[in-house]
Amino acid sequence: MxxxxxxxxxxxxxxxxxxxxxxxxxxxxxxxxxxxxxxxxxxxxxxxxxxxxxxxxxxxxxxxxxxxxxxxxxxxxxxxxxxxxxxxxxxxxxxxxxxxxxxxxxxxxxxxxxxxxxxxxxxxxxxxxxxxxxxxxxxxxxxxxxxxxxxxxxxxxxxxxxxxxxxxxxxxxxxxxxxxxxxxxxxxxxxxxxxxxxxxxxxxxxxxxxxxxxxxxxxxxxxxxxxxxxxxxxxxxxxFIGTINTFDGVVQDAQSGRVIIASDESGASLYALSDSPPAKGSAVCVAVRPEKIYISQNRPDNSEDVCLPGVIEDLGYFGNISLYRVRLETGKIVLVSAQNRQRTIDRTLEWDDEIFISWRPRSTVILAE
Amino acid sequence: MTRNSRFVISMLVFGYAFLYIPLLSVVVYSFNDSRLATVWGGFSTRWYGELLKNEQITSALFLSLKIGVTAATLATLFGTIAGIALARFGRFRSRSLFTGLVLSPMVMPEVITGLALLLLFVSLQQLIGWPGQRGFGTITIAHTTFAIAYVAVIVQSRLSAMDESLEEAAMDLGGRPFRVMIDITLPLIAPAMLAGWLLAFTLSLDDLVLASFVSGPGGSTLPMLIFSKVKLGVTPDINALATLIIVFISVGVLIAWSIARRMGKDSSG
CATH class of the missing domain: 3.40.50.300 (P-loop containing nucleotide triphosphate hydrolases)
Structure with a gap:
């Protein structure tokens, strides 16, 4: 020993x-x-x-x-x-x-x-x-x-x-x-x-x-x-841990911690915050968790947020939460989960509803491949 | 449905009749008063008395039991060691050769095993002067040799069904490998060892061929004696002897079965 x-x-x-x-x-x-x-x-x-x-x-x-x-x-x-x-x-x-x-x-x-x-x-x-x-x-x-x-x-x-x-x-x-x-x-x-x-x-x-x-x-x-x-x-x-939505993209701009990523999968620019942003033009993978995404019938007015239009393809009611499968205009499926805060039987969102999904830039994760 | 079940029941009765009527007739005729084994002459237990007086039979019976107990014990000892090696030592070198060597006596024709052993004993006697006389020692060695395989198979299958982490847990708690074997492995394979011992004992008691090969003058086991007596005609005292053997084995099997069941229940959880 x-x-x-x-x-x-x-x-x-x-x-x-x-x-x-x-x-x-x-x-x-x-x-x-x-x-x-x-x-x-x-x-x-x-x-x-x-x-x-x-x-x-x-x-x-x-x-x-x-x-x-x-x-x-x-x-x-x-x-x-x-x-x-x-x-x-x-x-x-x-x-x-x-x-x-x-x-x-x-x-x-x-x-x-x-x-x-x-x-x-x-x-x-x-x-x-x-x-x-x-x-x-x-x-x-x-x-x-x-x-x-x-x-x-x-x-x-x-x-x-x-x-x-x-x-x-x-x-x-x-x-x-x-x-x-x-x-x-x-x-x-x-x-x-x-x-x-x-x-x-x-x-x-x-x-x-x-x-x-x-x-x-x-x-x-x-x-x-x-x-x-x-x-x-x-x-x-x-x-592996939890569920996550991923988008492949290219860094368009990175200034004062705010990163702008262009992605063919999302159809619109994605925003992220990063202390050590990847170089301009590099390919990255961007991810966001379903519970970080807001879902709404009207376009939210905060232009800082990522905002993508889509259609509800499927929805599941779990009691405490509802899970939505949203199809973007590009055909990409994004998972969104929402707390059921109100006690109600009527559903505000239905199949085939045209909606917007949005999330804060700080919720976006930039992943190494 | 009724016809079907009637058919099933009659098949069952026929099956059991086929198996047990010969045994039953032996038991019935053992109480026959007549000297002729196949003619009924009234009820009597005289042949049981004659049996005890027949020194030839009692000494053969004693020899058979002595060989059976010794061979079964030795076979259980070596067979258990072989079974543990097969089930627990992983893929050691020449494992399949070892498996083959351990198990081959099961499939080897007894005539060949017997002949081979006889040749071995004869040449050993010429070389080193042992065994001077063939009988108890040589038959015991022969029976041990082929019974090891059966014990090894039973112990191995019991061990492979047993959770290996039981032994690891004991080792993890501070048990050295030998202690773990005494504390955990042996109690859990004890029913298999008991079953193996009983099987070995029965095989030894039952064996005629091997014993005939490796026995010498004066070393007659019970099956050898019965076989030679029957050649001169079935006598009623043989029926009495057979009845006693049937009773003895049935009781033994019942006891073994109940022990194994109780121990099996302990370790099944």
């Missing part, structure tokens, strides 16, 4: 790669996670996120690169020596042991005195509200209860880092929402660093202090949920 004084991050990955034969699952990744963070790694299936988590747990050995935890190089430590615990996607609850014995397993392996084990197991049961089910066998538990046993079991050893592999994927929608907040509360209470792997962007947005968006073994963007959502760095991130 070598102590590295240069690194200050709690968890640090340096140029970590993992190859399976010819397939590159993780491609020389660098990552720093601070103590107490709830960090999410978000990506589609096969993007390498689970491999990365398994390398942190010690189940996979990196092909190259080093992993540090709290200044200690843990790359060569086997899973049973790492101060890291994992909650598995399948929960992996030992079927032949009671709830209590499942939670106590890790403490028994540490050869702790009997009454301390009882104490800590009791505290954990209380924390996850499972005291009354301590003597149950796993096959007598519901999905949500099993999830809590798995959580208690992975927390009882008081690990430096808790790794969670798709922690909520197996729960139904209502339970998932509830459990999200419970997870955050527990993390807050214990102050343990959580690293979550998930394919569910909503889950990542709600839970995390920071998100890393992963694709093809590399990070596309790492940042706070708000930053990743509102300031995506590239097209992949913008597309």
């Amino acid at each position: 070598t102590v590295d004084n240069e690194t200050h991050a709690f968890i640090e990955l340096r140029n970590v790669s993992k190859h399976f034969g010819d397939f590159v699952a993780v491609d020389s990744v660098n990552l720093r996670i601070e103590k107490g963070e709830l960090f999410s790694i978000l990506g589609g299936s096969g993007c390498g996120k689970t491999t990365l988590l398994r390398m942190l747990a010690g189940f996979e050995e990196p092909t190259s690169g080093r992993i540090f935890l709290d200044g200690v190089d843990i790359t060569d430590q086997p899973p049973y020596e790492r101060p890291v615990n994992m909650m598995f996607q399948s929960y992996a609850i030992f079927p032949h042991m009671t709830v209590e014995k499942n939670i106590a397993y890790g403490l028994h392996k540490d050869r702790l005195p009997k009454d301390e084990i009882e104490d800590r197991v009791g505290n954990m049961l209380k924390l996850v509200k499972m005291e009354s089910l301590a003597k149950r066998k796993p096959d007598q538990l519901s999905g949500g209860q099993r999830q809590r046993v798995a959580l208690a079991r992975s927390l009882v050893k008081n690990p430096k880092v808790l790794l969670l592999d798709e922690p909520l994927a197996a729960l139904d929608k209502k339970l998932r929402e509830h459990t999200q907040f419970e997870l955050m509360n527990i993390q807050d209470k214990l102050g343990i660093t959580f690293v979550v792997v998930t394919h569910d962007q909503e889950e990542a947005m709600i839970l995390s202090t920071r998100i890393a968006v992963m694709e093809k073994g590399r990070f596309e963007q790492i940042g706070k949920p708000k930053v990743v959502y509102e300031y995506p760095e590239n097209r992949f991130v913008a597309d």
Whole structure:
């Protein structure tokens, strides 16, 4: 074990790669996670996120690169020596042991005195509200209860880092929402660093202090949920997180932070604000989120805004919001969502209505290709 | 619908009759008082008494049980190790060769396995003087050899159905690989091991061909004895012996089945 004084991050990955034969699952990744963070790694299936988590747990050995935890190089430590615990996607609850014995397993392996084990197991049961089910066998538990046993079991050893592999994927929608907040509360209470792997962007947005968006073994963007959502760095991130409308165009003019983009797809000039505008004449991709767009029957009089005429091709009523598919004169389809602020049954906008869509220049995102 | 179900029921009855009437007639005739096995001469349990007095039969039975228990235990030990290797060690080098070597005794004709083993034992005896006498030791080795394959297959299929993250979770919680095997893997594959042991035991008890090849003078197992006696005509005491074996095996299978069911329920969740 070598102590590295240069690194200050709690968890640090340096140029970590993992190859399976010819397939590159993780491609020389660098990552720093601070103590107490709830960090999410978000990506589609096969993007390498689970491999990365398994390398942190010690189940996979990196092909190259080093992993540090709290200044200690843990790359060569086997899973049973790492101060890291994992909650598995399948929960992996030992079927032949009671709830209590499942939670106590890790403490028994540490050869702790009997009454301390009882104490800590009791505290954990209380924390996850499972005291009354301590003597149950796993096959007598519901999905949500099993999830809590798995959580208690992975927390009882008081690990430096808790790794969670798709922690909520197996729960139904209502339970998932509830459990999200419970997870955050527990993390807050214990102050343990959580690293979550998930394919569910909503889950990542709600839970995390920071998100890393992963694709093809590399990070596309790492940042706070708000930053990743509102300031995506590239097209992949913008597309992957939430819904977004994109337009290809050419920069016509960029003066005092205000960028004018000509686009064949929009049929009119688009405006954006940027501190570091791209050079005049360069090809860019411009994007705007559906909820940033206003929809109106009359042309809005603010000439600063982007304003495009169109026809409502389709509309969907979701209760809290309505979603419109607007066809521009160029044939391009733009998604617009609007809050249903008024309580009314009459619809103000109907199929085939001719309308205008508009948005503020500051809502426009200029994306790198 | 009625005609159809009548047809189905009669097929069922016919099927069961085909399977069990021969066994039933053995049981019925074991209580026959007559010395002639095929003529009914009134109810009696005298043949069961005769059976116990027949030292030839009891010693063959004892030898068979001894071989069965030893071979089944050895086969369960080695078969479980092979099954774990097949299911858990991933794609190690020469894996398919290993699989083939482990499983081939299942499909190899017994006559050939028997002959090969006999030749092996004979040449070993000439080379190193062992086995000095063929009997318990050689038959046990022969039975172990082919029963390993069955145990390995049962254990392997149980393991591949089992979530591999159970073992990873135990390791993650601080269990060293050997501890994890004792704490998690073995309890979960115990029903498969029990099933494998019972199958190996039954196969050993049942085997005539291999035993005939590798046995020597004085080393007669029960099937060998029955087979040689039947050549001289069926005697009623053989019926009594067969009845006892049927009862013994039925009870054993029932116990094994209920244990496996209980353990299976434990680990299914």
